Amino acid sequence: MSFSHLLTDEHKMIQQAARDFAKKEIAPIAAEHDLSGEFPAETIKKMGAMGLMGIEVPEEYGGAGMDTLAYALALIEIAKADAAHAVMMSVNNSLYCHGIVTHGTEEQKQKFVTPSASGEVLGAYSLTETQSGSDSATMRGKAVKDGDEYILNGLKSWVTSGPVASFVVVFMMTDPDKGAKGISAFIVEKGTPGFTAGRKEHKLGIHASPTSELIFENCRVPAANLLGKEGEGFKIAMGVLDVGRIGIACQALGLAEAAYEASVAYVGEREAFGKKIGQFQGTGFKIADMKTRIEAARGLIYDVAMAKTRSKDTGERYTLQASMAKLFASETAMFCTHHAVQIHGGMGYSKELPVERYFRDAKITEIYEGTSEIQRLVISRLETGLR
Ligand code: CAA
Numbered sequence: 001m002s003f004s005h006l007l008t009d010e011h012k013m014i015q016q017a018a019r020d021f022a023k024k025e026i027a028p029i030a031a032e033h034d035l036s037g038e039f040p041a042e043t044i045k046k047m048g049a050m051g052l053m054g055i056e057v058p059e060e061y062g063g064a065g066m067d068t069l070a071y072a073l074a075l076i077e078i079a080k081a082d083a084a085h086a087v088m089m090s091v092n093n094s095l096y097c098h099g100i101v102t103h104g105t106e107e108q109k110q111k112f113v114t115p116s117a118s119g120e121v122l123g124a125y126s127l128t129e130t131q132s133g134s135d136s137a138t139m140r141g142k143a144v145k146d147g148d149e150y151i152l153n154g155l156k157s158w159v160t161s162g163p164v165a166s167f168v169v170v171f172m173m174t175d176p177d178k179g180a181k182g183i184s185a186f187i188v189e190k191g192t193p194g195f196t197a198g199r200k201e202h203k204l205g206i207h208a209s210p211t212s213e214l215i216f217e218n219c220r221v222p223a224a225n226l227l228g229k230e231g232e233g234f235k236i237a238m239g240v241l242d243v244g245r246i247g248i249a250c251q252a253l254g255l256a257e258a259a260y261e262a263s264v265a266y267v268g269e270r271e272a273f274g275k276k277i278g279q280f281q282g283t284g285f286k287i288a289d290m291k292t293r294i295e296a297a298r299g300l301i302y303d304v305a306m307a308k309t310r311s312k313d314t315g316e317r318y319t320l321q322a323s324m325a326k327l328f329a330s331e332t333a334m335f336c337t338h339h340a341v342q343i344h345g346g347m348g349y350s351k352e353l354p355v356e357r358y359f360r361d362a363k364i365t366e367i368y369e370g371t372s373e374i375q376r377l378v379i380s381r382l383e384t385g386l387r
Contacts, residue, residue, distance in 0.1 A: 003302055011070050014055070018074035021050060022081035030082035033208035034357050039164050040208050044088060048119005052078070053092045057101055061109050062118035068305040072250050076301075079254020080261075083361035084208035086254060087368075090247030091160045092116060095369075096123030099169050099240040100187065103228040112167050112187050121166035125244070126156040126214050127237050133158070134374050136171075137180035137234055141216065143172035148223045150174075150186060152216040155198070158368070162212035163197040166190045169240075170214065171233045183233035187225045194219030205360035242319050244369045245326035246304050252326075252333035252365040253297050259333075259340035259358045260290045266344055277343070286339045293332040300325040320382045327375035330365035337362040 007015070025043050033040050047053055055071040057063020064070075071093060079086035100113050100123075116123040132138040141154020152172055159168070168188050175182030188195055198213030228236050264287060267278030277283050304321035311318055337359040341348035348355045366372045381387055 003298065006069070006302060006306075007073070010066065011073055014051075014064075014066065014070045015073040015077060017050060018052065018077035019080075021047070021052075022077050022085075026078065026081035026085050030084075030208075031351070031354060031357065033082075033084065034205075035207075035351075037207040037210075039210050040085065041164075043085060044122065045119055047078070047085070047089060050119075052089055053119040053122075054097050054113070054117020055093055057093075057097050057113060057117035061101065062114040062116075063097070068246065068308040069302065072246065072301055072305045075247060075250035076254045076257070079251040080258045081254075082208065083251055083255050083358075083365075084206040086251040087206055087209050087248075087364075088122065088161055090244065090251060091125060092123050094243040094247045095125035095160075095240055096165075096167070096169060098243045099125070099185070099236060100227065102239070103185070103232075103236050104187075105224075107224065108187060108227065116167060122161045122164055124159050124161045124165035124168040124214075125240065126159045126162070126168050126170040128158045129155060130157050134371060136237065137183065139171065139173060139183065141170075141172045142176070143174050143184060143186060143221075145174070145223070146220075149220045150223060150226065152186065152188070152194070152219040152221055154216050156214040156216070158201065158211060159214050160209060160211055160368075162214050163200055163210045168214060169227060170216070171237050172216075174230050174233075178231065180234040181231050183237070184230045185227035185233040185236050186221050187227055188216075188219065188221055192219055192221065204363055205357070206364055238319075241369055242317070242322040243308065245322040245375075246301065246308065248365050248369045249297070249301050249304070249322075249325040249329035252329035252362065253294065253301060255333040255358050255362045255365070256290070256294050256297065256329070256336040259337040259355060259362075260287075260294055262353070262355055262358075263287060263290065263336075263340045263343045266347075283343060286343060290336045290339055293328075293335055297325070297329040297332045300328050320379060323370070323375040323378040323382075326365075326370065327372055327379070330362075331372060333362040333365050 051064035054063030059065040143150040143152045174184040194217045198215045201211040270277045304325045307318035
């Protein structure tokens with residue numbers, strides 16, 4: 001399907017720049033970092049210098065000042081080379097920068113967005129706790145006001161870039177009796193006494209993207225670091241996740257495309273029973289189903305990207321489109337990477353080719369930033385009005 005009529009010269013330029021960078025700088029190191037689990041500090045810094053870590057952030061705060069479609073196009077290209085780089089790019093752009101640009105004070109934007117949008121440092125987002133993942137309003141972490149500070153206590157988990165981020169937007173209960181309406185958001189700087197990164201997770205995939213717990217023990221944060229107003233945290237968290245889900249959809253589409261392209265090349269080369277394996281209908285139909293889902297996912301992503309750009313003027317919510325794009329793209333990533341492994345046979349299971357990495361990396365897209373079950377819940381509630 002051709003969406004090229006939707007792309008401006010600027011869109012094509014950032015897409016090409018991200019594609020070239022991903023091929024030249026990321027693809028050659030992806031397997032090595034997947035094996036070692038080492039954080040790719042150098043390439044992330046270079047992505048910042050190219051403007052990829054704050055694509056939609058206004059230029060006055062160190063960003064590239066482009067639209068959501070530009071962000072999506074660039075992110076898909078990065079994800080095609082390595083999903084771990086892609087999630088760090090997504091979280092920094094969406095869960096971190098977007099939240100502060102949208103809800104922060106002028107001082108907060110200057111201090112906390114500028115260094116991160118320009119790629120000097122990474123930002124993180126911390127909502128989840130061990131006992132509260134999908135049901136995030138049941139968090140136990142607390143923040144208590146004390147003069148012109150808040151004292152934060154709690155254990156957060158599954159934080160993308162947790163061990164390497166310089167700043168984190170963290171959600172804590174300020175009024176537990178009010179449930180979701182008692183949650184507030186804070187920006188916390190690395191090095192603040194009482195704030196440490198805890199256990200690093202050992203995961204199935206995206207090894208180069210470090211994920212950890214964050215520990216808050218009587219951590220004093222200036223009241224000036226409250227993001228939005230007290231009690232607005234849950235809505236901020238959900239609104240920001242709408243944007244995060246666009247990013248994960250792009251990560252998933254990049255993975256699906258990488259698996260698809262590898263498969264098309266392989267079925268045209270590999271022979272069995274006197275034929276190219278792509279000539280067998282069982283294989284050809286897999287290719288057809290992969291391509292069809294990829295283009296459908298792209299359509300949903302472009303649609304939500306344009307809705308988000310429009311929302312700056314219209315204020316429209318794009319929750320439904322974001323959930324549909326994330327749901328469909330992540331299931332497409334699983335579908336395509338699963339078929340890619342099968343098409344490649346033993347070679348698909350071997351670390352000699354990146355196909356097995358695509359397969360392992362794809363699974364998380366159905367889980368983080370809202371599982372597929374949560375996306376279905378969001379979509380069905382919005383469509384039926386029932387809960
Ligand atoms: N935008 C703005 N406001 C929103 C919103 C959105 N997308 N979604 C909900 N709200 C508002 C509602 O309007 C409501 O406000 P009112 O009370 O004023 O009407 C309020 O928030 C509460 O909404 P709900 O009653 O619908 O909330 P709920 O408790 O039933 O939860 C949910 C809804 C969809 C299940 C939600 O909790 C959810 O999305 N859960 C999944 C959380 C998630 O994605 N976690 C992943 C964390 S990040 C991560 O993965 C780690 C990482 O580093 C990448």
